[in-house]
Amino acid sequence: MKILSTAALLGLGAIGFGGWYKFNSLKPKTLREYLEWQGLKVDIEEDNTWTAILEENKGIANRAINKESLDISDVKKWCSEQLVKEDYDSVKEYASVLCVDNLKKVRSKIIQKYGKDRIDKLLKQDEDYKVAYVFRKHIDGFLSLIGHQPPPASEDGEDNDNLEDAKIKFKEWCEGSLEKEVDESLVSNVLSLCTPKKFKTIKELVSQNGEELLTDPKYSSELSAKYEAIKNYDSWKAEKKGQLEEWCKEHETQPFSDKDVFTKIYPKFRFRCVKTK
Template sequence: MKFFPLTVLLGLGAAGIGGWYKFIHLKPKTLRQYLEWQGFKLIKDTERNHWLSVLHENKKVAEDLNISNIDEIKWWCEVHLDSENYEDFKVSASLLCIDNPKTVKARIIQLDGNIDGLIKDGEMDEYKVSYIFKKHIAGVTETIGFLPPEQEKGQPIKEDLENAGRALSTWCKKSLDAAPNDTIVANVKLLCFSKGFGDIFGLIKLRGEESLLLTNPNNLGDLNLKYNSIKGLSSWENDPTKSGSSFMSLYAWCDETQKKKFSEEGTFSNIYPKFRFRCLKTTRFESQAVRAA
């Protein structure tokens, strides 16, 4: 017990001592008041995503209370928040009834209502695809702790997707369990969610460019024109992946190459640019500059 000098107590006077005594013995009357005095913000009944987040983050606590859905968790909080005898369940309430996500994963559920698009543990190809389409953004490689390979002039671009995918996977798993802030939440949403496609055709379909494919029966005339424009180029003549010497050899090359996966080394940097030049009908929105065939 802390003692105060007699002069201090005398200086307070009878009224002062009484006020001071009441203050130090002040206690929240209800659980609601207790939580609010702790600085917590109670979840509103209409904030569905917040309830989903709480349920996801505190599954064990909820299960111990026989709670399995958000209606039950809202009912539990409603019943107990105005209770005056709350010592036995104030800890559970501080986890289930307040807006205080402790992890990035929980915060994303608050924002989006789910984490369905999150790349699952072990889906290394998905991590590779996410990396390869985001590696050009300033700060990405540093953020995930990956050092891209040095490039040799005149040689195919090296991607090192095995190590890049592994680095991104490790970073995502660690970041999802980290304390949330706006920056890390934005980075996780940018890097750790599936792109929604895995191969070249999947991307073409996602971009709405299927009608531009030269393998489309409506574009065979354009396929022939494209073949005539590239058949004399050394890059085509020396391409070990082609076969035949007619416009159908280009058809076969495009048809086979569209199956290439972006998780395979070199597809994004070395093959996809060729595919777009060789296998897509040119539109007026595209540059007319000839890329490497």
């Protein structure tokens, strides 16, 4: 074995020192530089983004800031103090989620784009889920998306779809999608499919469409003419004993969340009780 000379050893020491110097000169000086070197966006101006970050990382924020009840001002202040630090190893993992625009969930992305109020405006009540379902079930791909397969209609055309089962599947999909990883198409689907309709009852839908009811006293002659036209129909005789006005008023407040309202009652109501333009 060849023994190295003192000069050679000193030379190796110089090389080692030079390597150490280069490494330290390349190491990000501050936490801000470290995060930026990771390709993360550090400069956040929009409050919606801060709100989304806090919503997505409440547990991490509580541990990092050591405070139970937090708002975005606490997170902003903490990040501002940490980003300038040169000794940042103990906080860099916290900062990599609290101080950067790197949201992971669909819920957070919606908050960032539209504010937390937009989440609050999504479907919540069972009745609203059912109404939204009956009007969206015929959208191509909707049923497979939420994982619901209605049973076939009866031979006489009777709709056998169970609204309670459909509501459960629909609700599971909407709530579950909010917690999934960010995907722009999923964000779009949640916003369009999981937003309530602006009506619940037949009358509310008619009003939203800018239409009028024949039960309005000013259309009494048209209502009478409609009654004369349908009073001998088998469909009318089979279900009503009385005047058309009574039937219209009885059904105008029915919610679409009730069985058969969308499939059976609403089509008849439109023909019998809504003024044609």
